Amino acid sequence: MKKIEAIIKHFKLDEVRDALNKIDIQGMNVTEVKGFGRQKGHMEVYRGVEYEVKFLPKVKLGVAVADSKVEQVLKVIQESAKTGEIGDGKIFVYNLENVIRIRTGEKGEEAL
Amino acid sequence: MKRWIALILLTLILAVPLMAFAEDSVPTVTGNAEAISAVQKNADFLWTLVAAFMVFFMQAGFAMVEAGFTRAKNTVNIIMKNLMDMSLGAIAYWAIGFALMFGVSKTGWFGTTGFFLSDYAADKDPWTLAFWMFQVVFAATAATIVSGAMAERTKFVSYLMYSVVISALIYPVFGSWAWGSLYKGSGWLEGLGFIDFAGSTVVHSVGGWAALAGAIVIGPRIGKYVNGKAKAMPGHSITTGALGVFILWFGWYGFNAGSTTAANTDTALIAVNTTLAACAGAFGAMIISWIKFRKPDATMTLNGTLAGLVGITAGCANVLPGSAILIGLIAGVIVVLSVVFIDQTLKVDDPVGAVSVHGVCGAWGTLAAGLFNADGVTMKMIGVQLLGMGAAFLWVFPTAYILFRVIKSTIGLRASAEEEREGLDLGEHGLAAYPDFQAHTEPTGAGI
Numbered sequence A: 001m002k003k004i005e006a007i008i009k010h011f012k013l014d015e016v017r018d019a020l021n022k023i024d025i026q027g028m029n030v031t032e033v034k035g036f037g038r039q040k041g042h043m044e045v046y047r048g049v050e051y052e053v054k055f056l057p058k059v060k061l062g063v064a065v066a067d068s069k070v071e072q073v074l075k076v077i078q079e080s081a082k083t084g085e086i087g088d089g090k091i092f093v094y095n096l097e098n099v100i101r102i103r104t105g106e107k108g109e110e111a112l
Numbered sequence B: 001m002k003r004w005i006a007l008i009l010l011t012l013i014l015a016v017p018l019m020a021f022a023e024d025s026v027p028t029v030t031g032n033a034e035a036i037s038a039v040q041k042n043a044d045f046l047w048t049l050v051a052a053f054m055v056f057f058m059q060a061g062f063a064m065v066e067a068g069f070t071r072a073k074n075t076v077n078i079i080m081k082n083l084m085d086m087s088l089g090a091i092a093y094w095a096i097g098f099a100l101m102f103g104v105s106k107t108g109w110f111g112t113t114g115f116f117l118s119d120y121a122a123d124k125d126p127w128t129l130a131f132w133m134f135q136v137v138f139a140a141t142a143a144t145i146v147s148g149a150m151a152e153r154t155k156f157v158s159y160l161m162y163s164v165v166i167s168a169l170i171y172p173v174f175g176s177w178a179w180g181s182l183y184k185g186s187g188w189l190e191g192l193g194f195i196d197f198a199g200s201t202v203v204h205s206v207g208g209w210a211a212l213a214g215a216i217v218i219g220p221r222i223g224k225y226v227n228g229k230a231k232a233m234p235g236h237s238i239t240t241g242a243l244g245v246f247i248l249w250f251g252w253y254g255f256n257a258g259s260t261t262a263a264n265t266d267t268a269l270i271a272v273n274t275t276l277a278a279c280a281g282a283f284g285a286m287i288i289s290w291i292k293f294r295k296p297d298a299t300m301t302l303n304g305t306l307a308g309l310v311g312i313t314a315g316c317a318n319v320l321p322g323s324a325i326l327i328g329l330i331a332g333v334i335v336v337l338s339v340v341f342i343d344q345t346l347k348v349d350d351p352v353g354a355v356s357v358h359g360v361c362g363a364w365g366t367l368a369a370g371l372f373n374a375d376g377v378t379m380k381m382i383g384v385q386l387l388g389m390g391a392a393f394l395w396v397f398p399t400a401y402i403l404f405r406v407i408k409s410t411i412g413l414r415a416s417a418e419e420e421r422e423g424l425d426l427g428e429h430g431l432a433a434y435p436d437f438q439a440h441t442e443p444t445g446a447g448i
Helices: A010-022 A067-082 B002-023 B033-068 B073-100 B115-123 B126-151 B156-182 B202-216 B236-262 B266-293 B298-313 B322-347 B355-369 B379-409 B415-421 B424-429
Strands: A002-008 A029-033 A043-048 A049-051 A056-065 A092-094
Touching: A002 A067, A010 A067, A010 B073, A010 B266, A043 B073, A043 B355, A056 A067, A056 B033, A067 A092, B033 B126, B033 B236, B073 B115, B073 B126, B073 B156, B126 B156, B126 B202, B126 B236, B126 B355, B156 B202, B156 B379, B156 B424, B202 B298, B202 B355, B202 B379, B202 B424, B236 B266, B236 B298, B266 B298, B266 B322, B298 B322, B298 B355, B322 B355, B415 B424
Parallel strands: none
Antiparallel strands: A002 A056, A002 A092, A029 A056, A043 A049
């Protein structure tokens, strides 16, 4: 099993969620995050003074998937979150040791 | 038969007043002078008081502009300051200020009668009360202007002290020079023919120059200037700030058109001039900020609206609508240049632009009231306007500066650095304005 974390643009969240639903993902979580990437934030002007916004707001979504589905999920996220402009975000993939479904006690892929 | 009797009776009843009327002379203005003047008197009271209530509502506008243009962690403090400068200022004005401003003045420099509103106790004339009501909200306006320039770092108790002194002393003394004769006083400046119909100088420049003195003495907010370079500290709610500007704009109709203190037809020109100047001020500020900063800056455009309003305040009754547009437009341009100059060149930290909006544009409006006078302009007129502008600065800036220095060296003017970083809400009032949101300094340094 893998844990997939994707940092994406706010306005792409619904598109990514719908795309993942179409391939029967069983669950997902979302966190508001702030950060910077290669662009290192951007400049804004407030009352005539330029200032750097060093951390930009993004959405981080998390999905746990079976090994067999990893490639498909990565492809779907990449396609649905992409605008082609700077700041589209990144996807991180981690090994996932175990999953337990609290209500039923199921474990592993059964619990996904 | 019954029907006939009823008809005759009805005719008689209708005819009686007509017959009585025929005996009297035809009604004329002179014949009914007493009734007409009673109606006019009531109308004057009504308009003056309604206008006073509108000017009072400007307190809400000032509070919202200041709160919106500053960081969330100081909001409770700003609300308390704006509430208390009205509350304490009005009592101070009742006790002392009104007498200095409108009492009998032998010298032309300040009034000496009518402390504690004793005029009313003596003559029982309700006009004294209506006039006081209209004037007290003006005094509160002058006092509250200072609050914005010293926002986010002033000790609350010190704020209360200087606020009382401004309402009781600094504002009324200058006011007596220009407006004393509206009641029992007689000021030297108005004697020369100084034009300041609703207070570009009397209220706005006075507030603005006091704000300048305060901002200089207290120094910039922590983190505002790093290595001599101005940093942006974005306000936490443009929505709130914009609501404040719209409230001020609405209240300004009371401020300017109410300054007739009479229900008459002059109010129409004043209202039109006020509207056009505000619109042109917003437009001027938007265009100049668009050119200078590449985007139309919202907070500058909001300031521009207020700049236009301040600019037309002196001349709203003696210039034509076309001139009002020009006055407002120039005020809108001036305010943007002035904010940038004060912030980046003078390095005086004025979070809401109070000095530029009220001090600088108040001076512009006073000059403009002479330049654009509908009945023509003379050199003497311009000279007197310049003299009035200079007198306002020379009276207010030094006295306010000394006042702030005295407070600084006795009880202290500034909140502790720790309190300032944490936000005055917690340190001064033990309460957060938005307890469910994170309202502390962000890693960007600008913070919310």
